[in-house]
Amino acid sequence: MALPLTFAEVKAQVLLLSRPLGTCAAFHQAVNAGDYPALIAAAMAVSTVDINPLLWLLKSGGVTDALISDVDQTALNAAGIYATGSVSLLNPAGDITIIGTAAVTVTLTGVNAVNIWVGRNASLVLEVNDTAFAEIKTFDNSSISITVNDTGTLCFTAKDHTTTIITINDTSNSTVEVRNYTGLTLNANGTSFAKVTGFQNAAMAINTTGTPTIIQTAYQGANFSIPTT
Incomplete structure (x- = not known):
């Protein structure tokens, strides 16, 4: 070696x-x-x-x-970059970059906000609580699991075959854009809101419970499944 x-x-x-x-x-x-x-x-x-x-x-x-x-x-790690191993972060300060074989769990509470970039086959588990905010951009076969609770806010963009599961609860607000054969499963609950846009053969499945509001648009071969209650 x-x-x-x-x-x-x-x-x-x-x-x-x-x-x-x-x-x-x-x-x-x-x-x-x-x-x-x-x-x-x-x-x-x-x-x-x-x-x-x-x-x-x-x-x-x-x-x-x-x-x-x-x-x-x-x-x-001191620069907010994670390339190997598993780590859990609570209300991290500064931008986060996750690459390689890293598996990172991030929890946001209060009014905290974070920008997270994920790529190169890395994985992210994110929970947004209270009135916190997260902006996430993903690339390169990343694996993403996100839960947005309370009145949290999510802005999410995925490219390049990213596999994504997003669960939105309570009165949370989310803007989601997926591209390039990305697979998205959105579980919308309570009175949550999501604007979901798909491009370039993205596949999006939306499941609803309660009375969420979903605005969905598909372009360039992207497709939605029919929401179910």
């Missing part, structure tokens, strides 16, 4: 792989990084649109899953 790469070796590989990507200021920041926290900060400084910087780098080849596995996991 090969020994893990040293920091210097990881940095050298990151610079070599990311040089063609034109990340400019973030690349300069990486050149001057003297430790893992600084190198991770450089990666997360990459300017992207509608995708987490680390996930963009992974998709673009600027870093690899193998390199991520050699990075100090404590430094990754």
